[in-house]
Amino acid sequence: MxxxxxxxxxxxxxxxxxxxxxxxxxxxxxxxxxxxxxxxxxxxxxxxxxxxxxxxxxxxxxxxxxxxxxxxxxxxxxxAAPAQPGASPVAxxxxxxxxxxxxxxxxxxxxxxxxxxxxxxxDQAVMVLSGAGLALDMPDQRITARESLEYWPQRRMAVARGGAVVTTADGRRIVADTLVAHFAEAPPEGSQPAARPAPQRPAGIAGLPGADEGSRIERVEAFGNVEIRTAEEVVRGERGAYSPQTGMARLVGEVRITRGDNQLNGREAIVNLRTGVARLVSAPGERVQGLVVPQQDQPAQAEVPVAGRPEGADRQPRQPRPPQPGAGR
Structure with missing residues (x-):
């Protein structure tokens, strides 16, 4: 019909x-x-x-x-099935x-x-996007990917696969093979969320209205070829976690901090994306290694702050996959 x-x-x-x-x-x-x-x-x-x-x-x-x-x-x-003639076939x-x-x-x-x-x-309450131009825009953040972008609203989670990038309103970027973004829980109905200063949004996420807590990323977990760029350094590792609220990121696994021609290698790094300060720590029983070129700034401090570590960097990503369509559909 x-x-x-x-x-x-x-x-x-x-x-x-x-x-x-x-x-x-x-x-x-x-x-x-x-x-x-x-x-x-x-x-x-x-x-x-x-x-x-x-x-x-x-x-x-x-x-x-x-x-x-x-x-x-x-x-x-x-x-019950529609009984009257002319009734909608989907009634x-x-x-x-x-x-x-x-x-x-x-x-x-x-x-x-x-x-x-x-x-x-x-049934599974999941939306899976694919093809060119994959993006999920929120007032203060943007998620992009090359392969697929999964959105799980009831789990308050998004999964970006293949060249995944999270960009924040102030231009911070987290890049990895797979990114899992966890959204903050929306406040109870009728409550007033805390006032936040209006950020300077880059063009990629401009035009969306202000968000309540349910549209803000609370934590990002990164897996595979993780890269974080600050104004001074490029920090790379195997896995990582990032908290937009604190601006702190933790990377583990073959971590490299590069500033100009200088490079430090270690097992773990703590990066403050708000100040641009990156700190490196070696694995137990090992030493931090690096190359320091004369007449350049020192690349990073080989120490770890007492507080401010986001959790989740050591966990493997949850791999929610959409169900396959039924046979014959």
Whole structure:
């Protein structure tokens, strides 16, 4: 069954809890509305709704825009089949998977995600973006990747794979093969968050409104070819963790601190991204090694501060993977 241009379809999802407008969570809220300029097609045998041409899906403040949208639905538990002639073929159904293809943009009041393809699994509450232009923008941070970008709103987590970068509002950059960003928990409803000074945002994350705590990164875990740049040094290691609140980062595993032609090697480094100071420590029983070129500044101090270490650098990344689509879909 094919509908005309810009036809509006209302489809119910499985979860109907209260919406959280600041996150890109499509599993929360009421019905989802789908529009398209080239029409909407129902494939009842396949239980698929296909929207083409400037396709848009909207649910409780979250909007998905793409060249094409594919909504896969199934009968909702306990719902009776439509009995009246002319009733919607999706009445009493729920969407369990939403796919977006071509120039994908998912937006809410304070977050924006982009890519060429997105798959949103409602059962697992995960959105996976792939293709060119992968980015997740928040008011104070930006996450980019080359391979894939996973967004887990109910776990308050995002996973960027392949050339992953986290950029903060003041231009700090954390680069790694895989980055796991953990978001702060939103404050209780009705509470007033602490006032924060407005940061000077780089062009990459400009234009988004101010965020509540639920749209801020609380901790970043980095794995594989980790690199942190300050105004003075480049610090590289195998694994690391970073706290945007304190500006402190910890790197472990074959750490190298480079300043100009100077280089120090050790097992662990503590980097203060706010002051640009990097400190290096060797493994037990070993010494810090390095190359110091005359007439240049000393590269770093071989000591570790008493406090300020972010946790999580020694842990392996959680590897949440989206479920594979069902056979024949």
């Amino acid at each position: 094919r509908a005309g241009a810009a036809l509006l379809a209302v489809l119910l999802l499985a979860c109907t809890g209260p919406a959280v407008a600041q996150s890109l969570d499509l599993t929360q809220g009421g019905p989802i509305e789908i529009t398209a300029s080239d029409g909407i097609e129902w494939r009842q045998q396949e239980q698929v709704v296909l929207a083409r041409g400037e396709a848009r899906a909207v649910r409780e403040g979250v909007t998905v825009d793409a060249d094409r949208l594919i909504a896969r639905y199934r009968p909702r538990a306990g719902a 009493g159904s729920e969407i369990w998977r939403l796919e977006a293809e071509g120039n994908v943009r998912i937006t809410s009041a304070t977050e924006r995600a982009t890519g060429q393809r997105a798959v949103y699994d409602m």
